[in-house]
Structure formats: C-alpha cells, structure tokens
Amino acid sequence: MRGILAMLAAVAFFSLMDAQLKLLAAHYPPLQVSFLRGATSLPFVLLPILLRGRLARLRPVNVRLHLLRGVLSVVMLGSFVFAVRESSLATTYSIFMCAPLVVAALSAQMLGERVTRLQWTAIGVGLAGVLLMLRPEGAQWISVGSVAAVVAALCYSLAVITLRVLARTDTTESMVFSFTFLLAVGAGLLSIPGWTPVFWAHWPLLVGIGLLGSLGQHFITEAFRNAPASVVTPFEYTALLWGVLLDLVVWGVLPGAVTLVGGAIVIGAGLFLIRREAGFHSRDDEPLP
Numbered sequence: 001m002r003g004i005l006a007m008l009a010a011v012a013f014f015s016l017m018d019a020q021l022k023l024l025a026a027h028y029p030p031l032q033v034s035f036l037r038g039a040t041s042l043p044f045v046l047l048p049i050l051l052r053g054r055l056a057r058l059r060p061v062n063v064r065l066h067l068l069r070g071v072l073s074v075v076m077l078g079s080f081v082f083a084v085r086e087s088s089l090a091t092t093y094s095i096f097m098c099a100p101l102v103v104a105a106l107s108a109q110m111l112g113e114r115v116t117r118l119q120w121t122a123i124g125v126g127l128a129g130v131l132l133m134l135r136p137e138g139a140q141w142i143s144v145g146s147v148a149a150v151v152a153a154l155c156y157s158l159a160v161i162t163l164r165v166l167a168r169t170d171t172t173e174s175m176v177f178s179f180t181f182l183l184a185v186g187a188g189l190l191s192i193p194g195w196t197p198v199f200w201a202h203w204p205l206l207v208g209i210g211l212l213g214s215l216g217q218h219f220i221t222e223a224f225r226n227a228p229a230s231v232v233t234p235f236e237y238t239a240l241l242w243g244v245l246l247d248l249v250v251w252g253v254l255p256g257a258v259t260l261v262g263g264a265i266v267i268g269a270g271l272f273l274i275r276r277e278a279g280f281h282s283r284d285d286e287p288l289p
Contacts, residue, residue, distance in 0.1 A: 002222070002226040002227070003222070003223045003224070003225070003226035003227025003228075003231060003232045004223070004227060004231065004232055004235055006219045006220070006222040006223035006226060006232075007219070007220065007223035007227075007232040007233075007235040007236065008235055008238060009215075009219040010215075010216045010217075010218075010219035010220035010222075010223055011216075011235065011236055011238050011239050011242065012242060013212045013213075013215045013216035013219065014212070014213070014216040014220075014239070015089075015239055015242035015243065015246065016208075016212050016242075016246075017208070017209050017212035017213050017216060018080075018084060018089060019089065019246045019250060020205045020208050020209050020212070021033055021037060021080075021081055021084060021209065022081075022084040022085060022089060023205060023250075024036065024202060024205055024206075024209075025081050025082070025084060025085035026085065027196070027199070027202065028196050028198070029191060029194045029196065030078045030079075030081040030082040030085065031074075031078050031187050031190045031191040031194070032187075032191040032194070032195060032196060033081045034074065034077040034078045034081055034183065034187035034191075035183075035184055035187035035188040035191050036198070036206055036209065037077060037081075037183070037187075037209055037213065038077075038180050038181070038183035038184030038185075038187060038188075039184045039188070040206045040207065040209050040210030040213075041180050041184075041209070041210045041213045041214060042180055042181065042184060042210075043210065044210050044211060044213070044214030045176055045177055045180050045214065045217075046177070049173050049177070054173055057171040057173040057174060058171075058173055058174050058177050059174060060170060060174050060178055061169040061170045061174075062165070062166055062169050062170060065162050065165060065166050066166070066170070066174075066175075066178040066182070067182070068162055069159050069162045069163065069166070069175075069178070069179060069182070070178065070179070070181075070182025070183065070185075070186055071182075071186065072155045072156075072158050072159040072162070073155075073159060073179055073182060073183045073186070074182070074183060074186040074187050074190065075151070075152075075155045076151075076152050076155035076156050076159060077152075077183060077187070078187060078190075079148045079149070079151040079152035079155065080092070080096070080148070080149070080152040082144075082145070082148040083095075083096075083145045083146070083148035083149040083152060084145075085145070086143065086144055086145030086148065087143065087145035087146065087149065088243070088247045088251070088253055088255060089242075089243035089244075089246055089247050090240060090243035090244045090247050090254075090255040090259060090263075091133070091145070091146070091149070091243075091255055091259050092145070092149045092243070093239050093240050093242075093243040093263070094133055094240060094243075094255070094259050094260075094262055094263030094266065095130055095133055095134075095146060095149035095150060095153060095262075095266075096149055096152060096153045096156070097153075097237060097239070097240065097263065097266045097267060097270060098126055098127060098129070098130045098150075098153050098266050098270075099153045099156050099157050099160070100233070100270045100273060100274070101122070101123045101126040101127060101266070101269060101270060101273065102153060102154060102157035103157045103160050103161065104119060104123055104273055105120075105123050106157055106158065106161050107161065107164075110161055111161065111164065111165075116276070118272075118276065119272075119273055119276055122269045122272045122273050122276075123269065123273070125265060125268075125269045126265065126266045126268075126269030126270060128265065129261075129262045129263070129264075129265030129266040129269065130150065130262065130266060132258060132261065132262040132265065133146065133258065133259055133262035133263070134146050134147075134150070163175065172221075176217065233274050234270075234271055234274055237267045237270065237271070240263055240267070243255075
C-alpha cells in the first residue's frame with residue numbers, strides 16, 4: 001500500500017508540473033522551457049545528495065551512455081513541451097502512454113528480452129490506439145502536437161532502455177544528476193538563439209516546477225522501493241485522469257471521444273503487458289520441484 005500511495009503521489013506531482021510547463025510554453029520556446037525545467041530541478045537534486053554526504057556517488061562510469069541519455073532527454077522534453085503547447089494535456093498523455101509498449105518492443109530487439117506472441121499482439125493493439133488518436137482532422141493529416149508527443153514517447157522509451165543498461169554499472173545518484181544536468185546544459189545551449197527574457201511574474205512557476213519535479217522523483221523512487229513494479233506501474237495511468245481534470249479546471253477544455261477511446265486502448269494494452277510480465281516473474285520465482 002505504501003508503494004501504491006507513493007506512485008499516486010508521484011503521478012500527481014508530475015502532472016501538476018506538466019501543467020506549469022504548459023503555462024510557461026505559452027510564453028517561451030520549448031527548448032527554453034526544457035532548460036528551465038532542468039535548471040530549477042538541479043538544486044533539489046543536489047541538496048539531498050550533499051546532506052547525505054554522497055557526492056562521490058555522482059561519478060559516472062559509462063560516460064558515453066550518460067551522454068546518449070542526455071541527448072535523448074533534451075529531445076524528449078523539448079518535444080513533450082511542444083506537444084502540450086499545441087495540444088491538451090489529456091491528448092498528450094494518451095499518446096505518451098504508449099511508451100511502455102515501445103519499451104517492451106525495443107527490449108526484445110536491443111536487450112534480448114523475451115516477448116511472447118500475445119505480448120506482440122498487445123503491443124500492436126496499443127500502437128493501433130495511438131494511430132487512432134493520430135487521425136486526420138479536416139484537411140490536416142496528423143497534428144504537429146500529436147507527432148511531437150510520439151517523438152517524446154519514442155525518446156523516453158530509448159532513455160528507459162539506456163537506463164536499464166546504466167543501472168548495471170552506475171549509481172542512482174549519478175543517473176538522476178546526469179539526466180538533470182545534461183538536460184539543463186543541452187537545452188540551454190540550444191535555446192540561446194531564440195532566448196526570451198524570463199518575466200519576474202513567472203518565477204513562482206519556475207520554483208514550483210523544480211519543487212514538484214523533485215517531489216515526483218522522490219515518490220516514484222519510494223514507490224518502486226516499497227512494491228514490485230508490476231504492482232505500482234499500472235497506477236501511472238492515473239496521469240490521464242489528472243490530464244482531463246487539469247485541462248478542465250485550468251483551460252476549460254475536455255478531450256474528444258476518439259482521444260478517450262484511443263487512450264483506453266493504449267492503457268488496456270499496457271496493463272495486459274504488465275500483467276503478463278508479472279506472471280513471468282512469479283513463475284520464475286517458484287521453487288523447483
């Protein structure tokens with residue numbers, strides 16, 4: 001129960017942070033917003049490490065993979081911010097939730113993990129739900145916001161694959177710090193040509209983004225520490241409920257029926273994969289006769 005409650009809290013904090021990113025994206029370019037996300041989170045990432053005397057654990061081992069993950073983080077967050085600027089939170093979340101399906105497909109190809117025929121079927125059904133949400137609207141074939149959400153989901157999935165490999169050699173502190181630091185540096189350098197001065201009125205949003213992001217990171221770590229991934233991962237899909245609620249309260253919009261149907265298909269496929277993976281692990285843990 002502690003793990004489930006921690007995951008629910010993490011999703012809530014991340015969703016509120018995403019809403020603030022969307023508010024900032026109305027005034028600043030996506031890459032600048034990505035830089036501000038990374039820069040405001042750095043103090044909250046470093047402070048606990050310094051207080052616990054774990055500064056030595058920041059040293060990276062697999063430097064090349066850290067750099068690759070940094071590049072993916074810049075593209076992922078830049079695309080995500082662009083997506084929430086152009087589309088609603090609920091629509092972006094519905095598409096972004098295909099990431100676990102993409103991770104499962106990539107794990108089979110890049111990590112040699114076992115994927116059964118039923119799991120491949122679930123992946124295909126889930127991606128069909130994404131295609132449903134990418135439907136043409138009027139004379140326009142696929143909105144740019146939806147395409148950006150797909151790019152963000154793909155980069156996130158690749159980042160998860162690199163994280164699985166990095167976890168074999170590097171500490172949690174080094175992975176969290178390098179992700180945040182490289183995001184701030186990479187997005188900051190790329191945002192220089194189109195830099196827009198930051199208004200003083202937006203500083204509360206920036207502090208909120210840093211604080212909410214660090215709280216979300218803390219609680220999602222606690223979630224996986226206190227319960228198996230197969231138990232807490234399904235509760236990540238409550239982000240769609242937060243997306244609908246925030247869209248309604250802040251922007252006064254509701255998702256269309258097609259978005260809800262497509263999101264339900266993606267979530268259903270993801271839950272099926274989680275259930276199957278939990279079944280594999282439980283059978284692997286059974287004692288030999």
